[in-house]
Amino acid sequence: MSSLSQLGRVHFLGMAGVGVSAIARLMLAEGVPVSGTDGKDLPVLREFRDAGVPVRVGYAEDNIRSVEEETGTTIDTVVASSVAKAGRNVEYDAAAAAGKRMLHRSEGLAACMSAKRGIAVAGTHGKTTTSSMTAVMLSAAGLEPSFAIGATVSGFGTNAQAGAGQWFVAEADESDGTLVNYCPEIAIVTNVEPDHLDHYASAEEFEQVFVTFVGNILPGGALVLCADDDGARSLGRKVAGGLESKGGSVLTYGFAADAGLRLSDHSDGADGQRFTLSCHDETAQVVLAAPGRHNALNAAAAVGAGLCAGMALSDAAEAVSSFAGSSRRFEKRGEIAGIRVIDDYAHHPTELAAVLSAARSAVGAGAVHAIFQPHLFTRTEAFAKEFGEELRRADTAAVLEIYPAREEPIEGVTAELLGHPVLQRQAAVDQAVRAAQPGDIILTLGAGDVTELGDDIVEGLRQARPAEGGAVDGP
Template sequence: MTDTHTLEDLDLTRIHLLGIGGAGQNALADLLVDMGYSLSGSDLKLSATTEALARRGVTVYEGQRAENLNNVTVVVTTAAANENNPEIQEARRKGLPVLQNAEMVGLLLNQKRLLSVAGTHGKTTTTGLVAFLLEKAGLDPTFYIGGVSTDLGVAGKAGKGEYAALESDEYARRFLNYRPEAAVITNVEPDHLDYYGTWEALQAAFATFAGNIRPGGQLYICADDAGAVALKETAQTGAEIFTYGLGPADWQATEVQPNAKGGHDFSLKFRGDVLGTVELGLAGVHNVRNATGALAMVLTAAPQVTPEIFIKLAGQYRGTARRFELKGEAEGVTVIDDYAHHPTEIRATLAAARARFGPRRLVALFQPHTYTRTKALVDEFAGAFDEADLVALMEIFPARETDTLGVSTGDILDRMGHGGKLAEPLTHANAASTLNALMREGDVLLTLGAGDVWKVGEQVLKARAGKQGL
């Protein structure tokens, strides 16, 4: 993807972000505020995210209207907004530059020593760990994460150091705006086929991303994932390629054992040499892989920091919002929220919950995300809940889509052989009350999905704590 703008040819006097409450725009807003830019933004509804930005001096509008662009010189939008949006129409009428989020991020960060993380799953957690390691090692990095870091308190930051950590999203080929010095590819699986159309087109985009790594840079691919490994053959890259994972790899996690923190201890090795023991607090063996990739990239990129320091810091990392996030406990019920919206992610999250909570009853509430993903993966979704004891599904969260493609949550339920499933889809009107009637002391409720299913978990907690009736 060819950049159509440079920072030099843009008048950045006043930047306006459409959908400023979304994860990507929120992270960009944090970056721009740190850089000293004057900033405004709009969203359909105000939220805790927009309120936090307002406290930082950002002008935030509820609703999207032409008059929100008074005195604006550049508009940054996302794939969720189309040309019928009144703010985009006004920007076109005024002749203002309209950039996609990823294009602006690339303009800001490509000048740094850019450490990128891409992949179908695990991007946010892995990028968050890269940013955390650099920050806590005193390197004052810039970072852009697709979720708020639990430890750092923000999703984006403009540091004074030479490094930048960047979550690189494959949707709409966004990650082709970036020119990293090094990149981790966690895995490559079919997803976003509403945009790519075919699995082969998605694979080709990842190969192009790998080819965009600067000559002499490094590419770290997960040896445990067939889709990532295939890039060794298809990527036309001048980068040195390393593998990482739990199986045979250049960077390997071995002797993986559950620990008292609810995560795993493991021995980190580089080509057979033991570098130290990581005491990871994140739940799930999949996060051992994520941590191995993050450590491999950071240890290579920042050799001025000893492996001992980075390995110790990795054990202090608590993750990011909506990634196996403990929302609370009430009347003996624990609520965990996770962004898992792909069958692989659901299986990994439920496996992590089983490892952490043992024989406690796991209640999974899943909200499918987009009609295209549901239609493409309906059979895989139906078989993704084996670790759960009770399964409930909500109606599909459409996100940017309007065409239902004739698919519904009922299609998943019809194919699901799980003996503990609720037969009918739930809605926000009845989900919390239905689950509260079924749950008992000791249960663990997992709200799963990329939409607004997290609201149900909060309603359950409030009701059980006696703060709100249902």
């Protein structure tokens, strides 16, 4: 593993991406000279320009040489996103040919963590929220953590921060197997449910990457594991002996009766949720604004990490209660005439079920209207039936065409496989606006550009209900 002191001047490929931009922010804050390129001139690049960072838009063979000439220094290391790959990115290939040290994004993040005590959060679902909750908890307790998370954290206004404290919270991504590049002191695994089968050859290969990740926990470290998830339990059985042989430990959490950190007395409503956490002979209350049983589990995971980091249960429970949300995680985009517009990143059937269940709890006697955009042809092919079943939890549901991201179409794989009306974007907005009544929730769901519809829906509601004031109560 590289340390920051070994990297020299660092150039980033895919600098506007949420993961790469986080690492660039951290390195910049630590005094590392940085530069970068992205294929699009996105708003985040303005932040770096304002800080005096050399930024290029559009990949080119001579970008790195151009930056070196501009700064009068040599670029030593290139940190690349998962999209910027050898043979597929001319700037990457030119840097490699010039003998630059080439690191994947995850290796750059691991270098940022190397001087701190790491808490790495992994799992098929819930990583971003759990990472955010952990960072908020440590911050509220006065521990001034560093963090790098895949979404903007409410209260911080950023997805990455270099704190003065000893702890570093990182979201560890399993989608491309790079979570094995982290060596944390504390690891959280929220669940293990096969996904990303465009990258993994089998469910067994997917599960093995978590075994390897847990094997990287430092001697004397801890694994915080969800007792309510079968995949996580199976992982625990596989790795417990290895952890114990290195002086490590496992703390389970969940509603399960045998969980080491147990949730009980759970109530969920329009204003959030309350529950009790018990560990050994201690109990503490959590009052959480974020709705949904899945978020209660995420909060328990964060508290579990806090316990492993030496916090008292009461202090950790009080601190995690200050969590106000993360971008694209049940994020309120606006409210017109009592109709709430909520956006969520849910792009797997399990995530869809959790968000729709949370919406049902939050809406009370109202109705839930869902607009879902499938993400990736391979994921749609694998889970079309499950997506269709989960969307039946909504009172009305519309599906957009598949968001392809990095993939080429697969013959016969279309949004129609989900068994719900497939609408164009404006038609989906119009349908939701017509159907919604005061007290209802409209959800935009998916990992693609469906998030852009939130503002369109709010505006559509404002125009459709001028007699009711049309005032927007934003997030």
